[in-house]
Amino acid sequence: xxxxxxxxxxxxxxxxxxxxxxxxxxxxxxxxxxxxxxxxxxxxxxxxxxxxxxxxxxxxxxxxxxxxxxxxxxxxxxxxxxxxxxxxxxxxxxxxxxxxxxxxxxxxxxxxxxxxxxxxxxxxxxxxxxxxxxxxxxxxxxxxxxxxxxxxxxxx
Amino acid sequence: xxxxxxxxxxxxxxxxxxxxxxxxxxxxxxxxxxxxxxxxxxxxxxxxxxxxxxxxxxxxxxxxxxxxxxxxxxxxxxxxxxxxxxxxxxxxxxxxxxxxxxxxxxxxxxxxxxxxxxxxxxxxxxxxxxxxxxxxxxxxxxxxxxxxxxxxxxxxxxxxxxxxxx
Numbered sequence: 001x002x003x004x005x006x007x008x009x010x011x012x013x014x015x016x017x018x019x020x021x022x023x024x025x026x027x028x029x030x031x032x033x034x035x036x037x038x039x040x041x042x043x044x045x046x047x048x049x050x051x052x053x054x055x056x057x058x059x060x061x062x063x064x065x066x067x068x069x070x071x072x073x074x075x076x077x078x079x080x081x082x083x084x085x086x087x088x089x090x091x092x093x094x095x096x097x098x099x100x101x102x103x104x105x106x107x108x109x110x111x112x113x114x115x116x117x118x119x120x121x122x123x124x125x126x127x128x129x130x131x132x133x134x135x136x137x138x139x140x141x142x143x144x145x146x147x148x149x150x151x152x153x154x155x156x
Numbered sequence: 157x158x159x160x161x162x163x164x165x166x167x168x169x170x171x172x173x174x175x176x177x178x179x180x181x182x183x184x185x186x187x188x189x190x191x192x193x194x195x196x197x198x199x200x201x202x203x204x205x206x207x208x209x210x211x212x213x214x215x216x217x218x219x220x221x222x223x224x225x226x227x228x229x230x231x232x233x234x235x236x237x238x239x240x241x242x243x244x245x246x247x248x249x250x251x252x253x254x255x256x257x258x259x260x261x262x263x264x265x266x267x268x269x270x271x272x273x274x275x276x277x278x279x280x281x282x283x284x285x286x287x288x289x290x291x292x293x294x295x296x297x298x299x300x301x302x303x304x305x306x307x308x309x310x311x312x313x314x315x316x317x318x319x320x321x322x
Binding site: 034035068070071072073074075077116119125128141142143144145149 | 263264265266278279280282293295296297298317319320321322
């Protein structure tokens, strides 16, 4: 049965609607995935939620999947953190090396042959890359980003 | 005058709502700039059934949103350099002819006014184009400057921001 529309109902409804708007607009963002750069972890046209509070109390960890914002939070990149400031990153025959040691990446399922010269990550930056390395290196958006561009992580 | 206290709260709410509506409807510079971006997005859109006449007229209308000359930096599909209005129209027509369908989505506009008659806008642009030979789907952060000329906000420079440093 539909509740009676009285002052109490309207008040509760307004509170609920406002809370839901704030929660889903600023805290837990519904996200539609477009693109295959995080395959097979996240599929093209998949869905997830972005949790913006993850890094309020802690720093990103290696292997975290993070949301990288552009001008705002309506459109963001999903990438995986692989290296931190001061570390040197390089790709050799498709394998990722951090400070000369191969990084084990169980989430990378597709083989690749990427090669990239070593790069030392600058202060205030992180190095991120997608899980799908089967695309040519030129077509994949990855690299060093400013830490302030990280807007949270995914819920799952 | 006797006022029922039950009428005061709805009265105040109505007053606040009216004031908010008036402010919201009032024309301002930020709205005018947002309108230019909406116009850019609309004119850039191409449907599969677009004929040559529409392609050329839309390219000309797009170039009229730009200053003469305007500067496009950072390889914006595949524009890079300084263009006169005529050159911009030709370049836009060439890009339109290259694809069957085009969509340009502009979001997260952040507008600032560094000086009078000039606006700096940061935004996210999603360019999606499909064609028989080529398909492109790109997301970029852009920094644009617009200047006010004859009462119109026109695009003066557009530059892509490199979010990732490879």
